[in-house]
Amino acid sequence: MPPSKTTLSCYKLLLFVLGLLPLLRLLWLGFSDELGANPVEFIEHSTGTWALVSLLLSLVITPLKLIFGWPWLLLYRRMLGLFMFFYACLHFLSYLWLDHWFAWAEIIEDISKHPYVLVGFTALMLSLPLALTSNQFMMRKLKRRWKTLHQLVYPIAILVILHYWWLVKQDITQPALYALVLAILLLARVYLRLNPKLNPKS
Amino acid sequence: MLIGKPADIAPSEITPVETFRRRREIVKALGLSAIAPLSTAWPALAQAEDAPHQPPIKQFNKTDFGKEEKLTPYQDVTTYNNFYEFGTAKEQPAVNAKKFRTTPWSISIEGEVHKAQTLDMDKLLKLAPLEERIYRMRCVEGWSMVIPWVGIPLSALIKLAQPTSNAKYVEFITAAEPDSMIGVRAPILDWPYLEALRLDEAMHPLTILAVGLYGEYLPKQNGAPVRLVVPWKYGFKGGKSIVRIRFSERxxxxxxxxxxxxxxxxxxxxxxxxxxxxxxxxxxxxxxxxLFTRRIPTQMFNGYAEQVGQLYAGMDLAKNF
Structure with a gap:
């Protein structure tokens, strides 16, 4: 039996509060001077990591929905996607402001010259139309094209992993772990499509 | 306040020490620091721990090096480290180096020298009077510190070793003990860590073997008991916890x-x-x-061009990077 409407709303509120925790933690640590020796790097890394985590969580929804037959899970995918965009914007803002003080010439050179910056920037630009079309109105308006457009999330996810991978100096353990999670999530989609029996809807 | 030197921060902007400490206590009480160990597993929850102080060095001479510089706070110098033998995240060495044993310690001096020998720490500390040198340290990753090192000129050790006429390079090989160095168990780098200098770079008066910082013996995460400091080069040239110094021709x-x-x-x-x-x-x-400070321009040879520029006269530095 699907959860009641009240339960679903409670889950949604809970997810919203959970999604804000990384930001609240940063504010708290900043206020109490606990951001460590390199606070700018700390904020850049933290917001970047949480954007990636939100993105991967948003990609967990569809396989879970298909495997367990929980269509109501879709209610939370949009919020996870928007949290990804929110933290990615904070990540970019901390880069523009705290790291480079809006020195545009320097920033443009950094983005164009350095592949890891460029792929990160591209991923953010690609997620902009997704955030803008995430509301009901645009969903109705775009109809089937909406789904096609939102499949951009896959190249975005790959670019984000590359961004992390190319940034790391030597120890690629962390980006490799995230890449593994993404690979599982993508393969799960392929598998579920090839085995429609597992898909209760079809 | 010194005449002619305006304060770069208004007194009203400075958080009173008591308020600052209280905030830290609140954070700790809330258990936020309890997640610090998790940072070794997941950097998303990374958080630095305070590092304890070390025993003071009883006798060393102050010098004029870098006395105009503003020192990087002790806590930052000792909790933000690249020491991959103890983990690749900056806050990990301070946490993971605790088990590492630095006594007894000796350095093997070998290769193209007339006086190959094993130097223990007592002997090393007596090679030359200990000096404090305040040096800028620029990491290849794009951050820098100002650190008051205590050490001896490396040249003192080289003179003791008496390099042969074949000796052109000096190699520094550092500790690699899987039992107490968690990073060495993974093939992140080709262990043991090896760095090297040309003999004239090694003989340069700016090059030191550091045994302390801030007037105290080196914390383990900073390369105890003895490490190399070459202030005009990127930080990774400064091998930490050195066990062998080898002179070579190539x-x-x-x-x-x-x-x-x-x-x-x-x-x-x-x-x-x-x-x-x-x-x-x-x-x-x-x-x-x-948090709200701009980057500063990086200086050629980290600001030591006047002292070391002649070592590279005529060399294409873009090729010989």
């Missing part, structure tokens, strides 16, 4: 050259005009300067 392949030859060269002189393939080296973030 230029060795250093650890970072073996890891990525296109990114890390033998010389690794600080040079704002030669970019790292993946990032610019034109500016740096000074650690300890706070």
């Amino acid at each position: 230029m060795p392949q250093t650890t970072w050259m073996r890891a990525a030859a296109n990114e890390y060269g033998f010389y690794a002189n600080v040079n704002p005009k030669v970019a790292h393939p993946r990032w610019s080296q034109a500016s740096e973030r000074r650690i300890g300067s706070g």
Whole structure:
């Protein structure tokens, strides 16, 4: 039996509060001077990591929905996607402001010259139309094209992993772990499509 | 306040020490610090721990080096470290180095020398009077610190060793003990860590073997009991916890050259005009300067061009990076 409407709303509120925790933690640590020796790097890394985590969580929804037959899970995918965009914007803002003080010439050179910056920037630009079309109105308006457009999330996810991978100096353990999670999530989609029996809807 | 030197921060902006401490206590009480150990597993929850102080060094001479510089706070110098033998995240060495044993310690001096020998710490500390040298340290990653090292000129050890006429390079091989160094268990780098200098660079009066910082013996995460400091080169040239010093005729392949030859060269002189393939080296973030501060321009040879420029006369520094 699907959860009641009240339960679903409670889950949604809970997810919203959970999604804000990384930001609240940063504010708290900043206020109490606990951001460590390199606070700018700390904020850049933290917001970047949480954007990636939100993105991967948003990609967990569809396989879970298909495997367990929980269509109501879709209610939370949009919020996870928007949290990804929110933290990615904070990540970019901390880069523009705290790291480079809006020195545009320097920033443009950094983005164009350095592949890891460029792929990160591209991923953010690609997620902009997704955030803008995430509301009901645009969903109705775009109809089937909406789904096609939102499949951009896959190249975005790959670019984000590359961004992390190319940034790391030597120890690629962390980006490799995230890449593994993404690979599982993508393969799960392929598998579920090839085995429609597992898909209760079809 | 000294005449003519305006304060760069208004007194009203400074958080009173008591307020600051209280905030820290609140954070701790809330258990936020309890997640610090998790940072070794998941950097998303990374948080630095305070590092304890070390025993003071009883006798050392102050020098004029860097006395105009603003020092990077002790807590930052001792909790933000690149010491991959103890983990690749900056806060990990301070946490993971605790089990590492630094006594007894000795350095084997070998290779192209007339007086090959094993030096224990007592003997090393008596090679020359200990001096405090305040040096800028520029990391290849684009951040920098100002650290008051205590140490001896490396030249004192080289004179003791008496290099043969074949000796052109000095190699520094550092500890690699899987039992107490968690990072050595993974093949992140080709252990043991090896760095090297040309003999004239090693003999330069700016080059020191450091045994302390801030008037105290080195914490383990900073390379106890003895490490190399070469202030005009990127920080990775300064091998930590040195166990062997070998004199050789040929230029060795250093650890970072073996890891990525296109990114890390033998010389690794600080040079704002030669970019790292993946990032610019034109500016740096000074650690300890706070959240709302700009990067500062990186100086040629980290500001030591006058002293060391002649070592590289006529060399193409873009090629010999």
